[in-house]
Amino acid sequence: MLDIQKIRADFPILSEKVNGKPLVYFDNGATSQKPQVVIDAIATYYQEINANIHRGVHTLSQLATDAYEISRVKIQHHINAKFSHEVLFTSGTTHGINLVANGFASILKPGDEILVSALEHHSNIVPWQMLCEKTGAILKVIPINEEGELIMETFDALLSEKTKVVTVNHISNALGIINPIKYMIEKAHAVGAAVLIDGAQAVPHLKPDVQDLDCDFYAFSGHKMCGPTGTGILYGKEEWLNKLPPYQGGGEMIKEVTFEKTTYADLPHKFEAGTPNIAGGIVLGTAVDYLNHIGFHNIQKQEEKLLEHATKRLLEIDGLKIYGTGKNKASVVSFNIDGIHPYDVGSIIDKLGIAVRTGHHCAQPIMNFFCIPGTIRASFSFYNTIEEIDTMVEAVKKAKTMLS
Numbered sequence: 544m545l546d547i548q549k550i551r552a553d554f555p556i557l558s559e560k561v562n563g564k565p566l567v568y569f570d571n572g573a574t575s576q577k578p579q580v581v582i583d584a585i586a587t588y589y590q591e592i593n594a595n596i597h598r599g600v601h602t603l604s605q606l607a608t609d610a611y612e613i614s615r616v617k618i619q620h621h622i623n624a625k626f627s628h629e630v631l632f633t634s635g636t637t638h639g640i641n642l643v644a645n646g647f648a649s650i651l652k653p654g655d656e657i658l659v660s661a662l663e664h665h666s667n668i669v670p671w672q673m674l675c676e677k678t679g680a681i682l683k684v685i686p687i688n689e690e691g692e693l694i695m696e697t698f699d700a701l702l703s704e705k706t707k708v709v710t711v712n713h714i715s716n717a718l719g720i721i722n723p724i725k726y727m728i729e730k731a732h733a734v735g736a737a738v739l740i741d742g743a744q745a746v747p748h749l750k751p752d753v754q755d756l757d758c759d760f761y762a763f764s765g766h767k768m769c770g771p772t773g774t775g776i777l778y779g780k781e782e783w784l785n786k787l788p789p790y791q792g793g794g795e796m797i798k799e800v801t802f803e804k805t806t807y808a809d810l811p812h813k814f815e816a817g818t819p820n821i822a823g824g825i826v827l828g829t830a831v832d833y834l835n836h837i838g839f840h841n842i843q844k845q846e847e848k849l850l851e852h853a854t855k856r857l858l859e860i861d862g863l864k865i866y867g868t869g870k871n872k873a874s875v876v877s878f879n880i881d882g883i884h885p886y887d888v889g890s891i892i893d894k895l896g897i898a899v900r901t902g903h904h905c906a907q908p909i910m911n912f913f914c915i916p917g918t919i920r921a922s923f924s925f926y927n928t929i930e931e932i933d934t935m936v937e938a939v940k941k942a943k944t945m946l947s
């Protein structure tokens with residue numbers, strides 16, 4: 544079993560007070576808190592090896608380059624990519640998805656189809672809509688049922704030879720539902736479609752195995768998995784990354800530049816134009832080490848406990864409804880109280896030191912499906928405790944009394 548108090552001591556912010564109350568941080572779905580090793584590693588980079596990478600022959604440049612490339616290999620092993628050049632550093636999930644969608648502009652023809660799921664974050668909807676506008680491709684949506692689960696019969700029926708891309712999140716940010724992506728990838732491949740998995744909400748909870756999943760792309764952000772903001776990874780299968788054109792032009796991504804013709808650098812550099820977030824990329828490796836040190840098995844056990852307790856306790860409240868009641872769930876509880884606006888509950892419990900997200904969670908189509916303006920979302924991390932959940936439940940009860 545994890546020693547939660549010892550783990551909490553790794554995160555300086557968790558002992559802060561907010562509005563005079565001990566912070567209860569349940570907005571992990573928006574961004575996770577950072578352990579001291581990650582915070583320290585940022586300072587160490589700037590204090591000891593700061594230099595631009597892949598450029599100079601000087602010692603510091605080589606040290607920075609080595610640290611950056613070691614981090615890439617670390618992440619390669621973490622997600623079990625076949626090659627390190629299939630691991631691209633990005634600024635986050637949004638960047639990764641846009642890179643892929645932009646690349647497909649040169650591949651898709653009018654009438655080709657892109658399947659997105661009804662559970663997507665806006666950043667896995669809008670880039671594909673932009674791509675459709677550019678190419679004449681058609682966006683089709685895999686619907687959800689009342690439990691917030693994707694309807695697989697409809698997905699199967701939507702697939703055809705016209706389907707060129709299927710894009711779906713591993714875990715829904717708004718509801719916490721875990722999607723049957725392995726099944727979906729297999730089905731999509733059977734009609735020759737490429738599959739992008741938005742793993743932003745999955746990587747804090749589990750270790751994805753991209754070869755076992757057999758996905759073509761897997762995008763995620765560093766900041767939701769204890770890493771720095773402005774960092775992320777796009778995994779792409781070598782053959783796809785070779786097929787797609789570069790996303791941005793600039794330094795680092797070329798072999799040779801003349802005004803007549805420029806040839807592009809090999810992978811991964813072809814997709815990494817300009818000076819990247821060097822410190823961030825290196826420290827993302829530190830965050831991955833930290834999570835592996837705790838162990839994903841332990842993380843999942845703790846989070847399952849939190850999810851179960853929160854679900855049970857919240858349902859004690861009269862008129863409270865949980866959205867996303869499917870069986871396969873990560874540690875996220877999205878809920879509303881009858882007749883009360885989620886924002887009002889969020890504001891009152893904030894005064895009591897409790898941080899939850901209220902609103903549409905960048906997933907308006909889901910809110911439209913349930914005919915609600917938004918939800919209150921409590922998203923838990925392994926460093927959260929049962930006592931914190933009890934504190935939240937009491938606060939929600941108090942808010943309900945005040946507002947009804």
Ligand SMILES: *Cc1c(COP(=O)(O)O)cnc(C)c1O
Pocket residue numbers: 572634635636637638664666667712714715716741743744764
């Ligand atoms: C957070 C999130 C994103 C966007 O991530 P950024 O870090 O803002 O680029 C995309 N998809 C899902 C499911 C998310 O939770």
